[in-house]
Amino acid sequence: MINWQPLTGEFQLWQDAGITLPFWWRDDDAIAPTTQLETLISIATDLNIPCHLAVIPKFATKALAERIATTYLIIPITHGWAHENHAPEGQKKAEFGATRPIEDCATDAIQSLQHLQDLFGDQLQPMFVPPWNRINPDLGQHLVAIGYDALSTYGPHKTRFSAPNLTQINTHLDPIAWRGNRSLVAPETLIAQTVKLLQDRRLGHADNTEPLGFLTHHLVHDAAIWAFVKQFLTIMLEGPIKPFRYGRDPLE
């Protein structure tokens, strides 16, 4: 049994203070319809929460676009181009890092947007998610020129705009123990991390206008991760939050 009390206790303080938390969900690395994607879609549907699906353009299939077209709760966004590492050996992985010529990065970002617009049409929202959440900051102005208007990486954003007209909307919580057994991080650790993120916002140490992002990777979830994802989203939706949806809401 997971003890959610630290989180629900923090929610109470938010309620007492009359503040709400913008909250969003991003899931990475989609290329095709899979049973794992069906699990993701069923959670989004059961809880009626939008999920922003970061799609790898180079490998994205028409079948994925056809599946996504049937639900307005899944919002396709751009996840790099090929999810290919261009960082020199020994450096942290990046497809759009500072060591790669910026013209090459821009060329990839152009074909990413064109390719996904062809596949997903109006459903695609122009948010760019660099693989491994790393990007050369100088690429921001190029992304705007190409047609993106938001950038998403990991960790509390430092500024609301990473370049003029490029909103930075990051993710902040990742339930996967990437450096451990690749199963679920200890739930008490995840809950403590969430409480800390909320406290920082409530006390004015972090920007509460940035939607708090929950980051998942549906293709690698085991049963423990899926169970946590569903429970965590359920608890969050019972709290003082406003689910954030990037782009136009087709129901409004």
Ligand SMILES: [Zn+2]
């Ligand atoms: Zn990825």
